[in-house]
Amino acid sequence: MSTYKAKVFVTLKPSILDPQGRTVERALSHLEHGNVSGVRVGKYIELTLHGRREDVEAQLRDITENVLSNPVMEDAHWELEGA
């Protein structure tokens, strides 16, 4: 039984319009950052999990796919760090 730190990254699928990213991009171009493109705004979630590594990995996969992201519109991936 150990404690693990997990990071989950959730982004809109590339085919889905991202109005928030579009707005940031437009703001940046007005601020003389016209060389910035392809801005996409997603979510970054940190969690701490306690348990055996294999259980924690399975659990994190479940949480990422079923709780933290919407697989219809979003892509998600995660990283696990032993603590």
Added chain:
Amino acid sequence: MSTYKAKVFVTLKPSILDPQGRTVERALSHLEHGNVSGVRVGKYIELTLHGRREDVEAQLRDITENVLSNPVMEDAHWELEGA
């Protein structure tokens, strides 16, 4: 002149309450993930920048600190990948 992919991570400072993270944590505990704690929800922003590496790094630092995050309440860090 090259194209670079940047990833920016913005999180609330540890001393700031994160009600969104708290809500996710409570939802997870009702879903039999009671071993999950310390949930913090932040932002994950992807951008593409075009220019010379040193210019792009300085620009990304400026964008991260002054546009994408609020340094009073949030911590931010970034990663740059050559494309």
